[in-house]
Amino acid sequence: MAGIIGRNVNGNIAYLTALEPALPGFITNDHKFRANDGAYTEVIHTNAGLLGYVSDLGHVDFYPNGGTDMPGCDSAECDHARSYYYLGESLISGGFTGRRCATYVGAMTGNCVLWGNLNMGGLVPKTGSSGIFYLETNAAPPFSRG
Template sequence: MITKNFKKLPLLAGADVNVIAVDWYAGAGSINYFAAVRNTEPSGVSVAKFITWLNLETGASLSNYFLIGHSLGGHQVGIVGRNLGGQVPYILSIDPASPGWNFKPERFQKTDGIYTEVIHSNAGLMGYLVPLGDVDIYPNGGIDMPGCITPMCSHDKAVYYIAESMASGGFTAQECSSFFAAIRNKCNLPGSLKMGGLEPKTGISGVYRVDTNAFSPYSMG
């Protein structure tokens, strides 16, 4: 699942895959943000039903799926996965929205998929602050992204990081003891992993930080 702003070309360049883009403008396009929040769950349930139908028609299985969503879509992919029994191999939530979600039981959860990864790029403002997935990554500390002067820019910047990770890899992240350590750039644990990408990192968990360049190419290695 991808939002209209997601760069599809890098996703297609990274592997031989089919991309299903969910157009839920009717539910998310309102000037009333909290109406869009309310519409996130029923639209996610509908997508789960569509996937179930598609599998019955084509013989595909949940093992074939990788769900990606940004902002409200970052919670929506969790709702989709939850309604598919938590059996999707890889769910990637890109800076899941914070306003209206802090006390909602429908918010993204680590059990929504077999492996769940969350990228935080405007944590505590437009994006969710605390860890939600098996792996939570805080690029550049997770709040203000290099090259950005507005929260919206930082909120959206993670989409470009993930697109690049799928096309060319990179983005080696270091393990942190907590999300506070990630924000403060105090990460010194020995673990590391690659942020994003096309393959799940099943069995890995924890909080990580990766620093990026201000402009493309964003990966520093």
């Protein structure tokens, strides 16, 4: 939905965050989230491949815990919804620190050796940033490990 809104205002929204964009019905859908839906777009993947979209969609894509099986969750629905909690905490704390990955497959396996970190979430857009990032979270609040 965020992408469709951004598209309808010609991408003139400063900061859009896709929270666990849906996979069912969107894998080939023309209305799925796109990087150019806003000036800076960020995606938080928490159930990639089951209920959530797998590959990168935004300027920056974060794969907490590899994008699947969130610590403290015991169902796909919990994993799918965990992105809301991560974003909410980031608005208070300033974000979670992600490590740069070469590909989304690397992010899903935690195999990220590229130089560079970026905070996930928060109030301030990271305009000009791009890439794929991996981070680990705690099983309960506070979820951020730093």
